[in-house]
Amino acid sequence: xxxxxxxxxxxxxELTREIVDIARRQxxxxxxxxxxxxxVAREMGMVSSAIYRYFPSRDDLLTTLIIEGYNALGEAxxxxxxxxxxxxxxxxxxxxxxxxxxxxxxxxxxxxxxxGSPVPGYHAPQETIAARVRDVTVFGRxxxxxxxxxxxxxxxxxxxxxxxxDADRMRELMPGVPDETVFRAxxxxxxxxxxxxxxxxxxxxxxxxxxxxxxxxxxxxLGAFLGL
Amino acid sequence: xxxxxxxxxxxxxELTREIVDIARRQxxxxxxxxxxxxxVAREMGMVSSAIYRYFPSRDDLLTTLIIEGYNALGEAxxxxxxxxxxxxxxxxxxxxxxxxxxxxxxxxxxxxxxxGSPVPGYHAPQETIAARVRDVTVFGRxxxxxxxxxxxxxxxxxxxxxxxxDADRMRELMPGVPDETVFRAxxxxxxxxxxxxxxxxxxxxxxxxxxxxxxxxxxxxLGAFLGL
DNA sequence: TAAAAATCGAGAGCACCGCTCTTGACAAGC
DNA sequence: GCTTGTCAAGAGCGGTGCTCTCGATTTTTA
Numbered sequence: 001x002x003x004x005x006x007x008x009x010x011x012x013x014e015l016t017r018e019i020v021d022i023a024r025r026q027x028x029x030x031x032x033x034x035x036x037x038x039x040v041a042r043e044m045g046m047v048s049s050a051i052y053r054y055f056p057s058r059d060d061l062l063t064t065l066i067i068e069g070y071n072a073l074g075e076a077x078x079x080x081x082x083x084x085x086x087x088x089x090x091x092x093x094x095x096x097x098x099x100x101x102x103x104x105x106x107x108x109x110x111x112x113x114x115x116g117s118p119v120p121g122y123h124a125p126q127e128t129i130a131a132r133v134r135d136v137t138v139f140g141r142x143x144x145x146x147x148x149x150x151x152x153x154x155x156x157x158x159x160x161x162x163x164x165x166d167a168d169r170m171r172e173l174m175p176g177v178p179d180e181t182v183f184r185a186x187x188x189x190x191x192x193x194x195x196x197x198x199x200x201x202x203x204x205x206x207x208x209x210x211x212x213x214x215x216x217x218x219x220x221x222l223g224a225f226l227g228l
Numbered sequence: 229x230x231x232x233x234x235x236x237x238x239x240x241x242e243l244t245r246e247i248v249d250i251a252r253r254q255x256x257x258x259x260x261x262x263x264x265x266x267x268v269a270r271e272m273g274m275v276s277s278a279i280y281r282y283f284p285s286r287d288d289l290l291t292t293l294i295i296e297g298y299n300a301l302g303e304a305x306x307x308x309x310x311x312x313x314x315x316x317x318x319x320x321x322x323x324x325x326x327x328x329x330x331x332x333x334x335x336x337x338x339x340x341x342x343x344g345s346p347v348p349g350y351h352a353p354q355e356t357i358a359a360r361v362r363d364v365t366v367f368g369r370x371x372x373x374x375x376x377x378x379x380x381x382x383x384x385x386x387x388x389x390x391x392x393x394d395a396d397r398m399r400e401l402m403p404g405v406p407d408e409t410v411f412r413a414x415x416x417x418x419x420x421x422x423x424x425x426x427x428x429x430x431x432x433x434x435x436x437x438x439x440x441x442x443x444x445x446x447x448x449x450l451g452a453f454l455g456l
Numbered sequence: 457t458a459a460a461a462a463t464c465g466a467g468a469g470c471a472c473c474g475c476t477c478t479t480g481a482c483a484a485g486c
Numbered sequence: 487g488c489t490t491g492t493c494a495a496g497a498g499c500g501g502t503g504c505t506c507t508c509g510a511t512t513t514t515t516a
Binding site for chain 2: 206
């Protein structure tokens with residue numbers, strides 16, 4: 001019963017899979033706002049209303065795409081980090097940052113879906129928020145490892161007391177790291193995604209041409225900032 | 229002729245102005261993708277087709293909104309910077325960064341239009357790219373002034389030779405600043421907008437609660453990074 | 457094995473969108 | 487006063503997300 005699924009169930013998961021794949025392909029060409037259930041149905045040789053048997057609304061399909069996107073990006077970052085020697089913190093930082101940019105350049109519309117402006121009318125459910133931690137976890141581990149090895153020491157004024165709870169929450173991703181380093185890591189992290197977003201969203205047009213080299217320099221700057 | 233405009237011309241510029249204002253108000257409530265020419269026309273008591281006498285397409289209306297947005301943000305940053313003593317570089321940096329965040333929080337959808345994912349199907353014309361420099365100019369001036377005063381000195385490896393042209397172009401905004409400082413400034417700049425985008429686009433949900441205090445800390449970190 | 461229940465695709469339809477084209481009213485300039 | 491240019495209005499095209507009904511098919515139950 002549960003092991004050998006009924007034929008209907010099998011074809012259902014197959015069709016669901018196919019819908020998501022087609023939707024992702026359309027996302028890649030038309031962008032998030034251009035994602036059309038009717039177009040997906042057309043490509044599947046279905047009638048538009050039939051899609052609603054599988055996804056009750058366009059937003060639910062979007063949610064699936066977002067979660068799969070976070071996982072794909074997270075996995076890419078994990079792989080890049082794992083390919084480096086554990087003790088080479090700056091190498092891991094560079095590799096992880098490079099993985100973010102590479103993935104973003106390869107899947108620009110998916111990146112926009114994850115880190116760009118929210119799709120109008122779409123309210124992200126809790127599931128997407130949970131899926132988001134995967135890549136951040138890698139960055140946290142790098143910082144934590146570097147700190148444990150004596151690097152990533154931050155001199156500077158103490159963090160405001162009201163930030164203690166936030167720092168504690170962030171520290172779950174980088175155990176043992178003091179508040180000052182936590183916020184410096186956040187600053188570096190936002191620098192990374194800020195730059196990638198700049199590049200993808202056209203902010204570097206007519207400004208920076210040597211994108212790859214400039215990115216490497218920015219990453220090195222941020223890495224040095226982090227004390228790696 | 230040119231001085232005392234014809235009644236038709238006067239009512240035309242008035243209506244154009246009204247369309248842009250209503251569009252911006254709708255942008256604020258429905259977001260960029262939710263901007264609808266029909267809805268604008270409805271609110272004006274016009275028929276939808278009449279709008280096309282003033283804006284040949286939805287994209288042209290968007291272009292106007294984007295340019296006005298860049299100018300509004302740029303003006304806010306200019307004002308914040310001008311309110312500080314010229315020699316207080318870290319104060320000016322903090323003020324300018326705060327102006328960006330304040331403006332973004334006050335006009336989230338407009339910020340998304342400027343710095344978020346590009347609107348699907350919309351291709352930004354050159355005019356919008358030109359309008360973009362206004363706030364960046366202020367940041368460049370702060371860095372240049374700080375450097376001239378002996379601050380913002382960067383130690384570190386030389387910038388890759390292939391980045392010379394890009395550095396030169398950026399240096400127009402911060403005269404006299406060496407390559408290393410130029411790219412550090414770019415890193416700080418992307419950290420600022422990265423963080424604001426994180427906050428506005430929901431990336432800090434379930435992560436950072438004390439947004440204002442955390443932002444101040446991030447800005448201080450980036451300012452120290454810049455040597456201000 | 458036969459009947460009942462659940463599932464599904466198809467189709468029509470609703471209200472909306474951007475955009476185009478035509479038509480008739482009106483004002484500007486000769 | 488007449489021509490010319492400008493304008494709002496309206497109908498219409500093809501597209502969207504989404505809902506509802508209907509008939510067919512499959513699964514489950516008796």
